Amino acid sequence: MHVRKLTGGLVAALAVTFSLMGGQATAAPTGTASAADDVTAAARVVTYDAGGSAEFRSAVDRGAAIWNESVDAVELVPVAAGQRANIRVLADNGWPRALTTSLGNGTVWIGRQAVNEGHDTVRISSHELGHILGLPDRKPGPCTSLMSGSSAGTSCKNAYPNAAEKAEVDGYFGGAFARTAGSVPLNTMIVD
Numbered sequence: 001m002h003v004r005k006l007t008g009g010l011v012a013a014l015a016v017t018f019s020l021m022g023g024q025a026t027a028a029p030t031g032t033a034s035a036a037d038d039v040t041a042a043a044r045v046v047t048y049d050a051g052g053s054a055e056f057r058s059a060v061d062r063g064a065a066i067w068n069e070s071v072d073a074v075e076l077v078p079v080a081a082g083q084r085a086n087i088r089v090l091a092d093n094g095w096p097r098a099l100t101t102s103l104g105n106g107t108v109w110i111g112r113q114a115v116n117e118g119h120d121t122v123r124i125s126s127h128e129l130g131h132i133l134g135l136p137d138r139k140p141g142p143c144t145s146l147m148s149g150s151s152a153g154t155s156c157k158n159a160y161p162n163a164a165e166k167a168e169v170d171g172y173f174g175g176a177f178a179r180t181a182g183s184v185p186l187n188t189m190i191v192d
Contacts, residue, residue, distance in 0.1 A: 043173070047083065063159065089109075097111065104133065
């Protein structure tokens with residue numbers, strides 16, 4: 001995951017703000033003090049439960065890892081046993097879809113219909129997680145746009161967000177008031 005540097009006061013303010021807003025915040029490691037007293041800012045942790053994703057479990061884990069490699073402000077991690085996840089991932093026989101209840105929270109379905117038609121499972125996973133992270137569909141679109149989804153065709157295997165998509169997600173999760181941001185309408189099923 002990329003690392004962003006901020007001053008200690010801003011990190012503390014963000015941690016307090018996220019706690020007050022109900023988000024999960026983690027403490028930033030302090031490391032050695034520099035002249036500017038920089039510390040590493042912690043990303044907002046969003047947990048996911050792929051226990052119901054059946055044969056797509058590795059694709060879901062890879063999709064989460066791709067987001068972690070791509071953005072600074074949020075980190076997707078598997079939920080700990082006995083904890084409630086921010087994102088629930090399920091497999092079914094329908095078309096892939098996502099229901100976002102709030103930024104960083106919702107349910108994803110990895111639908112076998114798209115897989116049976118030849119769409120890439122890791123791209124599907126990354127795309128649907130993108131909805132939970134605040135991104136809308138951008139159809140039709142090229143393969144270089146993760147959020148173009150199925151409109152890029154079955155030959156498209158790109159599971160990585162482009163620069164604009166990365167910046168958008170970092171913008172939603174990177175600021176103290178970002179938790180209310182997002183292009184995706186809440187409590188609306190997004191069928192891809």
